[in-house]
Amino acid sequence: MAELILKEPLHEIVSFTEWLEGRRPPHLSTNSGADEVAFQGWRNFKEAFAPELIGQAVEETQGALGRSVTSCIDPFGGSGTTALACQFLGVNPTTIEVNPYLADLIEAKLATYDIELLIQDFKAVIEGEIAPYCEDPFPGAPRTFVEPGVGNRYLFSAEVACRLASLRDRIARTESDVNRRLMRVLLGAAALPVSNVVVSGKGRRYRRGWADRIIDPQRVEQLFVDSVVRAIYEIRRYEKRKRREYCLLRGDSRELTPCEGEFDMAVFSPPYPNSFDYTDVYNVELWVCGYLKSGLDNRNLRLSTLRSHVQIARPFDAPDLGSATLTRVATDLERVRSDLWNRHIPDMVSAYFADMCVIIERLSKALVSGGRAYMVVGDSRYAGVQVPVATILNELALCRGFTIAGEEPFRSMRASPQQGGRPELIETLLTLTRC
DSSP: OHEEESSOOOOOOOHHHHHTTTOOSTTTTOOTTTGGTTTTTSSTTTTTTTHEEEEEEOOOOHHHSSOOOOOEESSSTTSSSSHHHHHHHEEEEEEEEHHHHHHHHHHHHHHHOOOOHHHHHHHHHSSSEEEEESSSSTTTTGGGGGGTTTTTBBBOOHHHHHHHHHHHHHHHOOSSSHHHHHHHHHHHHHHHHGSSEEEEEEEEEOOOTGGGGGOOTTHHHHHHHHHHHHHHHHHHHHHEEEEEEEEESSSSSHHSSSSSOOEEEEEEOOOOOOOOGGGGHHHHHHHHHOOOOSHHHHHHHHHOOSSOOOOOOOOOOOOOOOOOOHHHHHHHHHHHHGGGTTTTTTHHHHHHHHHHHHHHHHHHHHHHEEEEEEEEOOOEEETTTOOOHHHHHHHHTTTTTEEEEEEEEEEEEEOGGTTOOOOEEEEEEEEEEOO
16 A cells, blocks of 8 residues: 555655755745655644754854864754754754654654665554554543543544554554654654644644534544655655764753764754743644653653743752843843742743753853854743843853854744733844854
8 A cells, every 4th residue: 555655646845955955945944835845744843943044054164164064963953954954964963852752753854764664564554453442542641632531622532542542552563663763753743633732832722613623533544644655755765865874862951962072063943931831832742652651751851841931840040140131131020020920930031041051061062163053042021021032142152162153133923922922022043153
């Protein structure tokens, strides 16, 4: 079945090289249109930056160093754009990701495959028997995940949940680690369209009219088949990249960002201090695919993320970091603490920059002299108090082995309802040079 489908024409897919050489987005900050780029359509990342940013970073860093760029590090791997683009550009990538679903998705994009074995394993999964009933399709998940849910609100009908669980269990029996990983993450991506929720940059919400929406359980298999077929097509077509090596580190970037090394550049976008936990964005995939099996698993994952959110009780201690702007912002936030929707927000903001200092200090030891760090960062606002993230990071970096090579506005973001809801928050591309 899989072999026959693969021979059918698919819509045009372009490689990262083709994208970088001529099919460029209107702006570096947008990932719009990137789903036509190989590997980028495996899971939609609305907030990701465009692959072109890595091309620009390589060109500029080569000019600064006076030689070819050979290595790049990304402390916040996310969708894997930096690492994958580096492979196409001939740069050796190292990437760090704390979210196990995203880490698997990144590695699935970067890995090398035996195509014939992958097709065989895929056929074995889709030709397996469908379990007619599952008593507990997602062990440990919140009760709201499966019908009847709580208060008759749920993410998946019982039949859809069983189909997903049946595919997950069949995938788990695949002997090849690389093939099992690929199919597992693509099953996760197929789960959202058959759920009763949609996901935005700050979590999930129920679809409008979800209670009247009827989902054919067979759509689960079709979405999964379509996604794997496209993935196999892209893997086969673009298997000859300039570089196939990569290093993926799984865990907390505050601990795993190297304290030494010879990296030529870093390109990344850290979580923004917007009080929301980005783990929630991938909560469906994490539970459906079995990455989380208990509330404790979920808590431990959240504790391993930057202190950019207040959705879990945790210490928010932070030292004086030597930024005049941060000191002023902290004072202003303390003044309006009683007006904030969460009283821990002033402490969270200070803790966020303390965590970012750890990343900056580690990068200052890992990058070569003259190497560059490119950071896409976003401002926040609470009770009228603006948090100018790029300005504060500039001040912190200047005291920690960097000079400022550039500061380019990206786009305006719409604030969350808790932050005012107006499109007045700025994203910035901050470029630092290692002294």
